[in-house]
Amino acid sequence: MEFVWIVLHEDSPVSTVLGVFATEREAEEFSNEVKGQFLRGVIYSRFKVGYRFDRGTGHAAYGPTS
Incomplete structure (x- = not known):
């Protein structure tokens, strides 16, 4: 299983x-x-x-076919 690490900021709702x-x-x-x-x-x-x-708040899908 492959993973990446993502760094984000929370100062604004866009381009985080x-x-x-x-x-x-x-x-x-x-x-x-x-x-x-x-x-x-x-x-x-x-x-x-x-x-x-x-697909909106609360929806998260995992995997390449999701």
Whole structure:
């Protein structure tokens, strides 16, 4: 199973993705570099490749055929 780590900010509801990384360490290092640029800071989380969130609040599908 393949995963990516995505770094996001929560200062606005649009354009929140700041970076996509192969490892948690890369995501953490980048988060530490940029967190001071955002009033509410940044977060990072692991997502399975194929993750989708496109059908409204509360819908999440996983996998390449979702």
